[in-house]
Amino acid sequence: MQKKGIDISHHQGDIDFDALKGNIDFAIVRTSYGAFYEDRKYKENIKGLERIGVPYGLYHFSYATSVESAKKEAEGFINLIKNYKPTYPVIIDIESSSQTKDVRSDTLSDIADVFCKMVEEKGYYVMIYANLDYFKNKLNASKLDKYDKWLAQWSSKPTYDKEFGIWQYSSKGNVSGINGNVDLDIAYKDYPSIIKKQGLNGYEDNTSNDSNNNDNETPGQVEINYVVKKGDTLSGIASKYGTTYQLLASYNNITNPNKIYPGQIIRVPKQGDINPTTYVVRKGDTLSGIAKKYGTTSNKLYEKNKSIIGNNPNKIYPGQVLSI
Numbered sequence: 001m002q003k004k005g006i007d008i009s010h011h012q013g014d015i016d017f018d019a020l021k022g023n024i025d026f027a028i029v030r031t032s033y034g035a036f037y038e039d040r041k042y043k044e045n046i047k048g049l050e051r052i053g054v055p056y057g058l059y060h061f062s063y064a065t066s067v068e069s070a071k072k073e074a075e076g077f078i079n080l081i082k083n084y085k086p087t088y089p090v091i092i093d094i095e096s097s098s099q100t101k102d103v104r105s106d107t108l109s110d111i112a113d114v115f116c117k118m119v120e121e122k123g124y125y126v127m128i129y130a131n132l133d134y135f136k137n138k139l140n141a142s143k144l145d146k147y148d149k150w151l152a153q154w155s156s157k158p159t160y161d162k163e164f165g166i167w168q169y170s171s172k173g174n175v176s177g178i179n180g181n182v183d184l185d186i187a188y189k190d191y192p193s194i195i196k197k198q199g200l201n202g203y204e205d206n207t208s209n210d211s212n213n214n215d216n217e218t219p220g221q222v223e224i225n226y227v228v229k230k231g232d233t234l235s236g237i238a239s240k241y242g243t244t245y246q247l248l249a250s251y252n253n254i255t256n257p258n259k260i261y262p263g264q265i266i267r268v269p270k271q272g273d274i275n276p277t278t279y280v281v282r283k284g285d286t287l288s289g290i291a292k293k294y295g296t297t298s299n300k301l302y303e304k305n306k307s308i309i310g311n312n313p314n315k316i317y318p319g320q321v322l323s324i
Helices: 042-052 066-081 104-122 132-137 191-198 234-240 245-251 287-293 298-304
Strands: 004-006 026-033 055-060 090-093 126-132 148-152 166-173 180-186 224-227 267-268 278-280 319-324
Touching: 004 166, 026 042, 026 066, 026 180, 055 066, 066 090, 066 104, 090 132, 104 126, 126 132, 132 148, 191 224, 224 298, 224 319, 234 267, 245 267, 287 298, 298 319
Parallel strands: 004 026, 026 055, 055 090, 090 126, 126 148, 148 166
Antiparallel strands: 004 180, 166 180, 224 267, 278 319
């Protein structure tokens, strides 16, 4: 699953939301920055997105240089977002600025962790935004692995070797309704489904309304969408449905079977349907190895994904999403 999105702030000026409608699947709105300043266009942007029916997330640009300043920013952010019900994540944006450029890596990780913990404790689906360099060299503490990531890497393909849910692939996009450049994003997860089913971001938990708890299926559906709960393991979910954790890991492109998170959707194949429509490349993968796994050839895979892979079929990168 891939959804096309943008992220917006007052830098985009006055947006023509009627012209924007139909050109994007989601948007991420900057609400605030520092401790504590509101983006002067955030209310207008949210209202416009709600009017045209485009789902959105919210983000805060952090200037925090210590855990204490991060707590103040989190408090301000929580107080602001409580007025809305976003169906995409709420996010801390950590990147180089005049305020934070000299902050130590371990401190940055502590800042991200405390901010996310505070927001998560209030019932929100949290995420961390950063560029590739920051994720690899500054925000690389293992304690941050439990949080979803929004990767900024302006290139033809992402090369980050850990899991991430949204990829910001350009800062120079052009979209109807916006004058000038806008950031372009791809979301790889069904965030509205995850957030609503888990009762996050102001929504009521509706998993208890399903007689099978969170086994969500419709007539003719070839798979079950299982929403991970606290305490679940992949092997436990596999046992429940009479399959193996190895199959579930492969089917869901899970790099580490020992790391699944509450709110994550695990797709459980039914009626012999064991082939997903897409595959997210992992570190160490080869095109021939992926082809063998799904009963096809590397030539067929390459032809189908040539626009993503480029001119050399022997070079694929972690994070690329290939059609099977």
